[in-house]
Amino acid sequence: MSDKAVQDCYPEEFSHCYGCGRLNRDGMQIKSYWNGEECVCRYTAKPCYSGGVPGYSYGGLIGSLIDCHGTATASAAKLQAEGFTLDDHAPARFVTASLKVDFLKPTPLGEVLELRGRATEISNRKVVVTVTLSAGGVVCAKGDAVMVQLSPSTAL
């Protein structure tokens, strides 16, 4: 466990993502924290990320959050499985092979969205994750993704 966000520990060359890259000044810069079992992110979206009807999120934002938080979940879970923490190793970077999102309820804008991710399978270079996205304690969307490791984790 660590107080550091997963994304703040990615190697610099992999830190330009619009959704989660700390070096992308125009992006969303979401932060995901690993608590030993789950990866948690809280994010309040700007009003411009509206769906067709103002006040609710567009589907692409929901997919983006689940995708970026899912890769962070994979990174953190794999790092722990290797016996390390974010304090002593840079996490491996994962990319998404496939992503399935179920949109359960309209997702409001202007309030905190909470993402919780878990790894359900960790094999050699593949981590399967499941993510929920909630608003005000209500699950609005669920995601399942297969993540593939791009880089090895690196001793700091």
Add this chain to the structure above:
Amino acid sequence: MSDKAVQDCYPEEFSHCYGCGRLNRDGMQIKSYWNGEECVCRYTAKPCYSGGVPGYSYGGLIGSLIDCHGTATASAAKLQAEGFTLDDHAPARFVTASLKVDFLKPTPLGEVLELRGRATEISNRKVVVTVTLSAGGVVCAKGDAVMVQLSPSTAL
């Protein structure tokens, strides 16, 4: 068939989406054209929509494009199934119930991305669509989505 983009025909109250809303000034404003069989969109993304590595798209953009183009595909296919065109009826607005994206290859930024969508099933309020996303003739991602009708189509 019509020369109009599907998104330019959505009722005003459903036209604020970050991905495809013509009234969202900060958004991507993608345009999808129905040719009688397929819905086609060409879009060149801004550099800020980078993935972890600059020069390639972030996964969320790919999901957003497939999602918004998928809803347009559903709208246009349903309108045609009802015997109308975009020239005489406003299309029904669809929302996404579920979306599955397979990321097949890295998707480059700075070149035209081409989306092609087809409806594979049209029932009462549900349309199932399949969408490909290509760059330079190479399919980089595929999507399958279940779309649900929000509003009836409306005579102009």
